Amino acid sequence: MNPTTLQIVWFVLIAVLFTGYFVLEGFDFGVGMLLPFLGKRSEPDGDKRRRLIINTIGPVWDGNEVWLLTAGGALFAAFGGWYATMFSGFYLPLFLILLALIVRVVAIEWRGKISDVKWRRWCDVGIGIGSWVPAILWGVAFANIVRGVPIEFRDPNHVYTGGFWNLLNPYAIVGGLTTLVVFLTHGAIFIALKTKGQMRQDAVKTAASLSLAMLVIAGTFLVWTQLAYGKTWTWAIVAIGAAAALVVVYATNKEKEGLAFLGTAIAIVSTVVLLFGSLYPYVMPSTLGSDQGLTIVNSSSSEYTLMVMTWAAGLITPIVVMYQAWSYWVFRKRLSIEDVPDTPAGLSLTDPDSVQTGK
Amino acid sequence: MNVVDISRWQFGITTVYHFILVPLTIGLAPMIAIMQTVWWKTGNEAWLRATKFFGKLFLINFALGVATGIVQEFQFGMNWSQYSRFVADVFGAPLALEGLLAFFLESTFLGLWFFGWQRLNKTLHLATIWLVAIGVTASAYFIIAANSFMQHPVGVEWSEELQRPQMTSIVEVLTNNTTLLAFPHVILGAWLTAATVVAVVCLYWMARNSIRAKKLEAGTAPVTTAPSQLGASAEQLMDDNRKLWRPVALFALWMTIASGIGLFITGDAQAQLMFKQQPMKMAAAESLCESADGAGFSVLSIGTQNNCDHINHIIVIPNMLSFLADHTFDSRVQGVEELQAQYERDFAKAREEGRLARTVAESSAFPAGQNFAPNLFVTYWSFRAMITWALGSVIVAFGGLWLLRKKRPGGGLVVPRKFAVLALWMLPTPFLANASGWIFTEMGRQPWVVAPNWANPDEADPFKINMLVQDGVSFNSSGLVWTSLIIFTLLYAALGVAWFLIERRYVLEGPEAPADPDAETTDDDESDKLSFAY
Numbered sequence: 001m002n003p004t005t006l007q008i009v010w011f012v013l014i015a016v017l018f019t020g021y022f023v024l025e026g027f028d029f030g031v032g033m034l035l036p037f038l039g040k041r042s043e044p045d046g047d048k049r050r051r052l053i054i055n056t057i058g059p060v061w062d063g064n065e066v067w068l069l070t071a072g073g074a075l076f077a078a079f080g081g082w083y084a085t086m087f088s089g090f091y092l093p094l095f096l097i098l099l100a101l102i103v104r105v106v107a108i109e110w111r112g113k114i115s116d117v118k119w120r121r122w123c124d125v126g127i128g129i130g131s132w133v134p135a136i137l138w139g140v141a142f143a144n145i146v147r148g149v150p151i152e153f154r155d156p157n158h159v160y161t162g163g164f165w166n167l168l169n170p171y172a173i174v175g176g177l178t179t180l181v182v183f184l185t186h187g188a189i190f191i192a193l194k195t196k197g198q199m200r201q202d203a204v205k206t207a208a209s210l211s212l213a214m215l216v217i218a219g220t221f222l223v224w225t226q227l228a229y230g231k232t233w234t235w236a237i238v239a240i241g242a243a244a245a246l247v248v249v250y251a252t253n254k255e256k257e258g259l260a261f262l263g264t265a266i267a268i269v270s271t272v273v274l275l276f277g278s279l280y281p282y283v284m285p286s287t288l289g290s291d292q293g294l295t296i297v298n299s300s301s302s303e304y305t306l307m308v309m310t311w312a313a314g315l316i317t318p319i320v321v322m323y324q325a326w327s328y329w330v331f332r333k334r335l336s337i338e339d340v341p342d343t344p345a346g347l348s349l350t351d352p353d354s355v356q357t358g359k
Numbered sequence: 360m361n362v363v364d365i366s367r368w369q370f371g372i373t374t375v376y377h378f379i380l381v382p383l384t385i386g387l388a389p390m391i392a393i394m395q396t397v398w399w400k401t402g403n404e405a406w407l408r409a410t411k412f413f414g415k416l417f418l419i420n421f422a423l424g425v426a427t428g429i430v431q432e433f434q435f436g437m438n439w440s441q442y443s444r445f446v447a448d449v450f451g452a453p454l455a456l457e458g459l460l461a462f463f464l465e466s467t468f469l470g471l472w473f474f475g476w477q478r479l480n481k482t483l484h485l486a487t488i489w490l491v492a493i494g495v496t497a498s499a500y501f502i503i504a505a506n507s508f509m510q511h512p513v514g515v516e517w518s519e520e521l522q523r524p525q526m527t528s529i530v531e532v533l534t535n536n537t538t539l540l541a542f543p544h545v546i547l548g549a550w551l552t553a554a555t556v557v558a559v560v561c562l563y564w565m566a567r568n569s570i571r572a573k574k575l576e577a578g579t580a581p582v583t584t585a586p587s588q589l590g591a592s593a594e595q596l597m598d599d600n601r602k603l604w605r606p607v608a609l610f611a612l613w614m615t616i617a618s619g620i621g622l623f624i625t626g627d628a629q630a631q632l633m634f635k636q637q638p639m640k641m642a643a644a645e646s647l648c649e650s651a652d653g654a655g656f657s658v659l660s661i662g663t664q665n666n667c668d669h670i671n672h673i674i675v676i677p678n679m680l681s682f683l684a685d686h687t688f689d690s691r692v693q694g695v696e697e698l699q700a701q702y703e704r705d706f707a708k709a710r711e712e713g714r715l716a717r718t719v720a721e722s723s724a725f726p727a728g729q730n731f732a733p734n735l736f737v738t739y740w741s742f743r744a745m746i747t748w749a750l751g752s753v754i755v756a757f758g759g760l761w762l763l764r765k766k767r768p769g770g771g772l773v774v775p776r777k778f779a780v781l782a783l784w785m786l787p788t789p790f791l792a793n794a795s796g797w798i799f800t801e802m803g804r805q806p807w808v809v810a811p812n813w814a815n816p817d818e819a820d821p822f823k824i825n826m827l828v829q830d831g832v833s834f835n836s837s838g839l840v841w842t843s844l845i846i847f848t849l850l851y852a853a854l855g856v857a858w859f860l861i862e863r864r865y866v867l868e869g870p871e872a873p874a875d876p877d878a879e880t881t882d883d884d885e886s887d888k889l890s891f892a893y
Binding site: 051054055058059060061062063065066068069070072073074075076077078079080081083084085086087088091092094095098099101102103105106108109110111112113114156157159301302304305308309312313316317320323324327330331335339340341345347349350 | 470857
C-alpha cells in the first residue's frame with residue numbers, strides 16, 4: 001500500500017520535532033557534559049565558573065526539553081504502532097534515558113537552592129549523568145532503528161524480540177559516539193557564544209579540539225549510514241553534513257563561534273535527515289523479514305486523526321517557535337563571570353528555626 | 360506477581376507520585392500570578408515579597424513535577440504497548456496537543472519569569488506568569504480529556520480494517536461529558552491544595568511573628584537567624600503580619616472556601632454522571648452488593664476481602680445513596696452482583712451474535728470467569744478517604760478566618776501557637792485527598808483499561824471499543840519491569856525527601872526583608888548581576 005500524503009507529512013513532522021529536540025537539547029547536553037571540565041573546581045573562582053556555565057542554558061533548557069515530550073506525544077498520535085513498538089522494544093535504553101533526564105532536571109533546578117559544597121557536588125554529578133547518558137543513548141537508539149532490529153508481527157502488534165545486548169553492535173556504538181561528540185562540540189560552542197572573557201576563550205579552544213574528533217567520528221557514521229542504508233538523494237545530505245563539520249573546524253579555530261554554532265546545528269540537522277531519509281518508508285525495519293517491519297503505512301493513525309493533528313501542528317508550531325526564539329532574544333546578552341552574584345546561591349543547611357528555638 | 364500486576368503497580372506509584380506535586384503547581388501558578396498582579400496594580404510591596412517568596416516554593420516544586428512527568432509520557436509505550444497501539448488514534452491526540460499547547464507555554468514562560476525580573480518590563484513580566492498559569496491549567500485539561508476517554512469512550516467508531524477504534528470527532532473527544540466534569544473537579548482540587556498550603560504558611564508565620572513580638576517586648580526573645588526576623592523589632596514583626604501575612608492569608612483562606620464549595624458541586628455532578636455511565640464503579644464505591652430501591656449510603660463497613668461475601672455494613676444512612684445517584688430518595692440503584700450478572704450475560708450474547716471484535720473475542724477471559732467488579736475494599740475506602748481528607752482544608756479555612764477577624768483582640772493579627780501547629784498538621788490533607796480521589800477513579804475503572812460505554816452504545820460500541828487491563832500490557836519480561844519499578848520507586852523516594860527538606864527550609868527562611876528595593880530596572884547596565892542565577 002502506498003503512503004498517503006498525510007502519512008508522509010507526519011513522517012516529516014516527526015523528523016522535524018526530533019531535529020528541534022537534538023539541535024536545542026544537543027547544546028544543553030554538551031553544556032552539562034562540559035561542566036566539570038570548563039568549570040574547573042580547583043581554581044579559586046571554580047564555583048562561579050560552574051554557575052556561569054549552567055546559567056548559559058538557565059532560562060531555556062526546560063523549554064528545549066519539551067521538544068522531546070512533544071515528539072513523544074506526536075509519535076503516539078500519528079504513528080501509534082511506532083510509539084508502542086519503539087518504547088516497549090527499547091525498554092532498557094529508554095529507561096536509562098528517563099532516569100538521566102529526571103536526575104538532570106532536579107540537579108539543575110535544586111543545585112543553587114542549598115549553599116553547601118557537598119550538595120553542589122552531588123548536583124554536579126546529577127547534571128553530568130543526566131547529560132552523558134542521553135547524549136550517547138539517543139545515538140545508539142536511532143542507529144538501531146535505521147539498522148533494523150528483530151521485530152515480529154503478531155497481529156495486530158509488532159513485537160520487539162531482541163534483548164538488550166542486541167542493541168549494542170558496532171554501528172550503533174558509532175552512532176552513540178557520534179551524538180556524543182557532536183553534542184559536546186555543540187555545547188562548547190554554545191558556551192563560547194553565550195559568555196565573554198576567559199570562559200569564552202576556554203570554551204572556543206575546547207570546541208576547536210572537539211571539532212576534529214567530530215569530523216572523524218561523525219564523518220564515519222554518516223558515510224557508513226549512507227553506504228549501508230542510504231538512498232541516492234541522501235548523498236547530498238552526507239555532503240552537506242561533511243561540509244558543515246569542516247566549517248566547524250575552521251570557525252572554531254578562527255574563534256568565530258556564531259558561524260561554528262550554525263555549523264554544528266546544520267551537522268545535527270543533516271544527521272537526522274539522513275537517518276529519517278534512509279528509513280523511509282519504514283519507521284522500524286525488521287531484521288526478521290521485510291514483511292515484519294513497521295512502515296509509515298502500517299503504524300499510522302487514521303486519516304482523520306492525522307488531519308486534526310496537521311491543523312494543530314500547523315497552527316501552533318510557528319507560534320511556539322516564535323516565542324521560544326523571543327526568549328532566546330530576551331536573554332541574548334553574553335554573560336561574564338562578573339555577572340554571577342558574589343554570594344553563594346541558596347540557603348545554608350542550618351535551619352533558622354533550630355537556632356531560634358534553641359533545639 | 361505477573362507482568363500485568365507489576366506494570367500496574369509501577370503506573371500507580373509513578374502517577375500518584377506525580378500527582379502529589381502537580382496540584383500544587385496548578386494551584387500555585389494562578390495564585391502567584393494574582394499576587395504579582397496586585398503588586399503591579401497597587402505598587403504595594405508586601406505583595407511583591409509574597410510573589411517572590413511563594414515563587415521560590417513554586418520553582419522547587421515545579422522541578423520535581425516536570426521530572427516525574429517525563430516518565431508518564433513514555434510509560435504508555437514502555438509498559439502498555441498493546442494498549443497504546445489500540446487507542447493511539449484517539450489517545451495520542453490530546454497528549455500531543457498537551458505538548459504543543461501547554462508544555463511549551465509553561466516551560467518557556469517560566470524561564471522568562473524567573474530570569475526576567477530585570478530583563479522584561481513590569482507588564483510583560485506579569486504576562487509571563489499568567490501564561491505559565493494558563494499553560495499548567497491547559498495541560499490538565501488535555502491529559503484529563505485523554506483519561507476520560509478511558510473512562511467513557513466517545514468520538515470514535517470501530518474500524519474493521521484497523522481492528523481498533525478510530526477517531527471520528529476530536530470535538531467530541533475534547534468535550535466528553537466526563538472531561539467537562541472531571542476537569543473542574545481536578546482544578547478545584549488543585550486550587551484547594553495550593554490555597555491551603557499558602558494559608559498554612561501565612562498562619563504559621565503570623566503565629567511565629569506574634570510569639571516573637573511578645574517575647575521581644577518581655578525581653579526574653581532568643582537569638583534568631585531567620586532573615587525576616589533578624590534585628591526586627593516587635594513593631595516590625597507585627598507590621599509584617601498586618602501588611603504581608605494577613606492579606607495573603609485572607610486571600611488564600613477565601614480561595615480555599617470557594618474551591619471547597621466548587622469541589623462539592625462538581626463532585627456531586629460527577630457522582631450522578633458515574634451512576635449512569637460507570638454504574639459498577641459507583642456500586643463498588645458504596646460496596647453496594649445487592650441492588651436496592653431507595654438505597655442507603657454506607658458510612659462504615661467492615662470487610663476483610665474485596666468481595667461481596669465479606670462485607671458487613673455497620674452504619675447506613677437510609678435512602679442517601681439513591682439521593683446521590685439522581686437526587687431522588689427512592690430510585691433504584693444497581694448493586695455489584697446484578698451488574699456482574701448483566702455484563703456476563705451481555706458479553707455472552709454479543710459473542711454468540713458475533714458482535715465482539717476479533718481481538719476482543721480472542722482475549723483472555725470473555726465472557727465466563729471475568730470479574731467485572733473492581734477491588735471493593737480500595738474503592739470503598741479511597742472514596743471515603745478523599746472526602747475525609749478534604750475536611751483538613753475546611754478546618755484550616757474556618758479556623759483561620761475566625762482568628763483573622765478584625766474584631767478579635769489584636770485586630771486579627773495574632774495567631775496562637777496551638778492553631779499554627781494544628782494548621783501544619785493539616786498541610787498533608789489536601790494532597791492525600793487528591794491521591795485518594797485519583798486512586799478511586801482509576802481503580803474503580805478496573806478491570807478495564809478502556810471501559811465500555813454502556814450508557815450510550817451509540818457513542819461507541821461497548822462490545823468492540825473496550826480493553827481489559829491484562830490485554831493492554833507490553834510483552835515485557837517481569838524481571839525488566841521489576842527493575843524499573845524498584846529503581847523508579849527508590850529514586851522517587853530519595854527525591855521526595857529532598858523536595859520536602861528544601862521546601863521546609865525555604866518556608867522556615869521566610870521572605871526577603873521588606874527593604875528589598877524595587878527589582879525592576881532597565882537592562883542597559885553592562886555589569887549588572889543576574890537577578891536570578893542557578
